[in-house]
Amino acid sequence: MKMPFNFSFKVGRFVRLFVLADLALLAGWGLINPIFALFIIDEIQGATVVTVGLAAAVYWIIKGAIQIPIANFLDKTPGEKDDFLVLVLGLVLAALSAFSFALVSEIWQLYAVQVIHAIAFGMYVPSWSGMFSRHLDKKHEALDWSLDSTAMSFAAGITGLLSGVIVKLFGFVMVFVLGGFFSLLSAIIIFFVPHIIFPHRKGRRGKVVIRDHKPITHVQD
Known part of the structure; x- marks a missing residue:
């Protein structure tokens, strides 16, 4: 009897790289988010649970x-x-905000870095989502989105477990440094993408020029 399910799949290079970049970014912030409230209460002078709520409000609003x-x-x-x-600027700002949290010692500094954090992800989400949507593999759209969601789930789960261990062994600063490192890694991964979406051509003086083209409609190896 032939099974109705086929678990073999193949995704294009664009999707693989974008999922990997998303995985790196969310792995970094998966280290930070679980211990962030504890960091505020323990490490910032004068901070209370109200401070935690206001910091969250600043970011989300x-x-x-x-x-x-x-x-x-x-x-x-x-x-x-x-x-x-x-997208790249958003990732750089995300790394900057992660590194900056390691230097925060006062409440106003916390809110200032949260503004940078919010701007970073406010830039990242629409730019990443837009490009990813336009380059989905034909007839594998649900699979591509599910692959990204699965990667995020594993990243958040594993790094969430590790974050507490890292704080216990090395302190909060190490968590923020790793969060910034993974954000930069995400930006580096994205730099491998332009040759896929922007074919190169020579300019008048022999300089390489990036130009746009229509996204592919077939799976790219």
Whole structure:
């Protein structure tokens, strides 16, 4: 009897790289998020549970406020160079905010870094989602999105377990350093993508110019 399910699958290089970049970023922040409230209470002078709530509010409100305008701008701008630049800048800011948390000692500094953190992910989410959506493998769209969700789930689960152990052994600073490192790693992975979505051509003086092209509609090895 032939089974109705086929568990073999193949995804394109673009999807693999973008999922890997997402995995690296969320692995880094998967280390930070579980212990963040504890860090605020234990390490920031004068911080209370109200401070924790306000820090969360600053992040979510600013991130939510800027995502739609950024997404609207990206959708209206032809090509994908703008998406790519916004994506990389968002990842760099995410790394900067992670490293900066290691230096925070006062409440106002916490809120300031949370603003950078919010802007970073407010840029990352629409740019990553837009590019990923346009380069999904034909007839494997559900699989591609599920692959990313699965990668995020494993990353969050494993790093969530490790974060407490790292804090116990090495302190909070190590968690933020690792979070920043993984954010930078995500940006580095993204730098392998332009030759896939932006074919190179020679300019007038022999310089390589990045140009846009229509996303592929077949699986790319």
